[in-house]
Each structure stands twice: as C-alpha cells, then as structure tokens.
Amino acid sequence: MNPVNYLYLAALLFxxxxxxxxxxxxxxxxFMCVELMLNACNLAFVAFSRMHGNLDGQIIAxxxxxxxxxxxxxxxxxxxxxxxxxxxxxxxxxxxxxL
Amino acid sequence: xSAVAAAASATxxxxxVQFWILGxxxxxxxxxxxxxxxxVHSALSLAGTMxxxxxxxxANGAYFLGVVQVIVYTGAIMMLFLFVxxxxxxTAADSLKETIKGQRWLAVLCGLGFGILLIAGxxxxxxxxxxxxxxxxxxxxxxxxxxLIFTRYVFAFEVTGALxxxxxxxxxxxxxxxxxxxxxxxxxxxxxxxxxxxQLPPLPAPGVYARHNAVDVPGLLPDGTPSELTVSKTLRxxxxxxxxxxxxxxxxxxxxRRSAERLxxxxxxx
Numbered sequence: 617m618n619p620v621n622y623l624y625l626a627a628l629l630f631x632x633x634x635x636x637x638x639x640x641x642x643x644x645x646x647f648m649c650v651e652l653m654l655n656a657c658n659l660a661f662v663a664f665s666r667m668h669g670n671l672d673g674q675i676i677a678x679x680x681x682x683x684x685x686x687x688x689x690x691x692x693x694x695x696x697x698x699x700x701x702x703x704x705x706x707x708x709x710x711x712x713x714x715l
Numbered sequence: 716x717s718a719v720a721a722a723a724s725a726t727x728x729x730x731x732v733q734f735w736i737l738g739x740x741x742x743x744x745x746x747x748x749x750x751x752x753x754x755v756h757s758a759l760s761l762a763g764t765m766x767x768x769x770x771x772x773x774a775n776g777a778y779f780l781g782v783v784q785v786i787v788y789t790g791a792i793m794m795l796f797l798f799v800x801x802x803x804x805x806t807a808a809d810s811l812k813e814t815i816k817g818q819r820w821l822a823v824l825c826g827l828g829f830g831i832l833l834i835a836g837x838x839x840x841x842x843x844x845x846x847x848x849x850x851x852x853x854x855x856x857x858x859x860x861x862x863l864i865f866t867r868y869v870f871a872f873e874v875t876g877a878l879x880x881x882x883x884x885x886x887x888x889x890x891x892x893x894x895x896x897x898x899x900x901x902x903x904x905x906x907x908x909x910x911x912x913x914q915l916p917p918l919p920a921p922g923v924y925a926r927h928n929a930v931d932v933p934g935l936l937p938d939g940t941p942s943e944l945t946v947s948k949t950l951r952x953x954x955x956x957x958x959x960x961x962x963x964x965x966x967x968x969x970x971x972r973r974s975a976e977r978l979x980x981x982x983x984x985x
Contacts, residue, residue: 617726617730617731617734617735618726619726619775619845620837620842621734621738622734622771622775623837623842624834624837625734625738625741625742625771627830627833627834627837628742628745628830628834629741629742629745629764630833631826631827631829631830631833632742632745632746632748632749632826633745633749634825634826634829635749635822635823635825635826636748636749638818638822638825638826639749639819639822639823640749641814642754644754644757644758644796644799644800644803645748645749645754645757647796648748648754648757648758648761648796649748649749651761651788651792652745652748652761652764655764655765655768655788658768658772658780658784659768659771659772662771662772662775662777662780663775665775665776665777665848666775666776666777666845666846666847666848667842667845667846668846669846669847669848669849669850669851670851671848671851671852671859671860671863672863674777674779674780674860675860675863675864675868677777677780678779678780678783678860678864679868679871679872679875681780681783681784681787681788682875682878682879683875683878684788684792685787685791685792685879685882686878686879686881686882687882688792688795688796689795689882689883689885689886690882690885690886690889692795692796692799692886693885693886693889693890694889695799695803696799696802696803696889696890697889697890699802699803700892705754705803708814
C-alpha cells in the first residue's frame with residue numbers, strides 16, 4: 617500500500633465534513649462537521665510528517681488540537697446561550713442579531 | 716536500489732489491511748455523522764471516527780498525538796458535545812424540510828466537485844518518496860517533539876496558553892447569567908399563595924390514587940380522570956404527561972373478566 621492513501625482518506629473525510637456543513641441546519645451537528653474537517657487536516661499533517669521524515673507536521677497537528685479545544689469551548693458556549701434566548705438549535709431561527 | 720525505494724514508499728501488509736478496514740469504518744462513521752437525524756447519534760458516530768483516526772496516528776508513528784487524540788478529542792471534546800446535546804435537548808431532531816429549494820442537491824454537487832478536485836490534486840502531486848520517521852525519532856519520539864515545541868515553536872506554544880485562558884474566560888462570560896432581582900424567600904412565596912388563594916397547600920404528588928409512581932404519570936381523581944396538577948410544570952410544558960388512566964381501567968376490566976371466567980368455571984365444575 618502506498619502511504620499516500622492516508623492523504624486520500626483525509627481528503628475524503630474533509631469533503632464529507634464540508635458537505636455536512638452545507639447540508640445540516642442543527643448548530644451542534646454543524647459544529648461536529650467542522651471538527652471532522654479539523655481532524656481530517658490533522659491526519660494529512662501526520663501523514664506528511666511521516667513522508668518528509670521530520671516532526672514538524674506532528675507539532676502543527678498538536679497545535680491544531682489545542683486550538684480546536686479552545687474553539688469547541690467557546691463555540692459550545694455560544695450554542696448554549698443561543699439556545700437559551702431562542703429555544704432552538706437550528707441556524708434558520710438565528711436570523712436576527714437582536715433577540 | 717528499486718527494492719530500497721519500494722521499501723521507502725510502501726508499508727507492510729498488516730498496515731494495508733488495517734488501513735482498508737478501519738478507513739472504511741471511518742468513512743462510514745463520517746457519513747453517519749452528517750446523515751443521522753438526531754444529534755446524539757451524530758456525536759457517537761463522530762467519536763468512533765476520531766478513535767479510528769487515533770489508530771491511524773499511531774500507525775503513522777505519531778504515538779504522542781495518537782494518545783492525545785484519544786484523551787483530548789474523544790475524551791474531552793466529544794463528551795462536551797454530548798453534554799451540550801443533552802442540555803439543548805436530545806429529542807430536538809433536525810427538521811428535514813428544505814428551506815432553500817434544491818439546496819441539498821447543490822450541496823452534494825459542491826461536495827463531490829470539491830472532493831474530486833482535492834483527490835485529483837493529491838494524485839497529481841509527486842509524493843512517491845516516503846522517508847519515514849526513523850531519523851527524526853533517533854533521540855526518542857517524545858524528546859524530539861519536546862525539543863521542537865520548546866525551541867522552534869516556543870512562541871506559538873506560549874500564544875496557545877494565552878488562547879486557552881481566553882477561551883476559558885470567554886466560555887464563562889458567555890454562559891454565566893447574573894441574577895437581576897433577589898430570589899423570593901419561602902415566607903414571601905407562602906404569603907403570595909395566601910393572597911392569590913388559588914392553591915394554598917402544596918401541589919398533590921403524582922401517582923396518588925394511580926397504579927404507577929413515575930413522575931410523568933398524573934395522579935387520578937376519585938372519578939378516575941387524571942389530574943394535570945400532579946405533574947411538574949416542566950413536563951406539562953413539554954407535553955410529556957403520560958396518561959395511563961385508560962390502561963388502568965382496561966387492566967381492571969380484564970382482571971374482572973378473568974376472575975368472572977374463573978368463578979364461572981368453578982361454579983360450572985361444582
């Protein structure tokens with residue numbers, strides 16, 4: 617097996633995540649699709665790290681994980697406060713900036 | 716020479732088998748994430764995909780990242796997702812009605828085009844040489860990572876710390892709600908009840924004069940009709956009151972019929 621297959625898998629997962637962001641309307645599921653895209657990028661980074669024989673790709677994947685953790689905390693807090701004010705988790709209902 | 720090149724650009728049969736089996740499962744999990752109607756099912760599918768990605772990290776020699784993926788992603792982030800799903804409401808299924816006509820098919824088309832573009836790009840890139848991590852890991856894997864983090868990437872590492880603190884403070888600010896008025900004391904509440912004169916004693920408990928003691932089953936009034944007052948306000952607002960009075964009456968009727976049959980048979984046998 618050629619290890620480039622890992623890159624193909626990463627591309628496939630990224631595409632699925634992107635399609636999910638376009639298709640779904642529940643904010644939580646949208647957020648999960650974004651996480652899927654981030655994970656696909658991480659897989660590509662790790663595969664590149666092995667290809668080029670240095671650890672920089674893994675370091676970048678590690679930083680991606682840290683940023684994703686911070687992003688999830690803030691994003692889920694926004695979803696919770698959105699749900700509190702609108703009683704709905706659908707992005708269609710959040711069409712106004714005021715309450 | 717060609718054998719060396721092949722060894723450098725290929726992996727063992729075991730890894731190939733692992734890749735094809737787990738890769739299929741990962742893609743199925745990703746598809747389930749975007750196709751499942753309920754958010755809980757999506758979250759669980761995504762957790763499965765993330766665990767498989769952790770295995771792929773391990774197979775690619777990223778041992779530290781593989782463990783971090785399990786701990787941070789499946790352990791912390793996905794559990795946070797599940798927590799919010801439970802908070803926001805498990806039963807809130809996504810409506811499948813399209814608000815923009817044809818949007819779903821256009822999205823699928825865009826996804827297909829994007830995927831083909833991406834995969835064709837990877838196919839055309841010259842990625843035939845695979846070096847492996849042998850030399851980079853010569854001083855130890857975690858030692859090598861630490862050396863990079865604390866020398867070349869030390870600034871990014873420190874900025875990451877600031878980012879995490881900001882995120883924690885931001886989450887607290889976003890979800891915290893200051894109480895704008897003083898909470899009513901028990902004395903004030905009881906005085907208000909007397910003034911209004913609607914329901915002076917405490918509300919009746921669910922399950923009184925009923926055959927169930929679950930909180931969503933209303934107690935029965937003496938004439939056998941369910942009393943809405945016995946079920947908590949939250950359940951009433953959600954419409955989750957379970958009416959079993961008909962069931963109880965039917966059970967009673969069946970019991971009476973059975974006993975009548977039995978008595979009748981016993982009388983007949985006499």
